[in-house]
Amino acid sequence: MQQVRIRERNQITLPASIAAAANLRVDDVLEVGLVNGVITLVPQNRQASRLSMRDLTGIAAGAFGKTHQEIDAYIASERDSWER
Secondary structure, eight states: OOOOOOOGGGOOOOOHHHHHHTTOOTTOOEEEEEETTEEEEEEGGGSOOOOOGGGGTTTTTTSSOSSHHHHHHHHHHHHHHSOO
């Protein structure tokens, strides 16, 4: 575990390896909390995302073929590969 030192005005510098692993960038906002004596830093833009089903529409478009004939052929080939 890495250590940091609290500086004047309660400032800390996150180690570069931690910031890179968390994909943090300059001007990112972190929410600071204290939970059972443990200080937590949570990137604000990474808090629980509220996706709706509409946000996922088309996510797999083209994964199994581009036309309905290609998709049907893919499904048929998968079914034929099953043990019976």
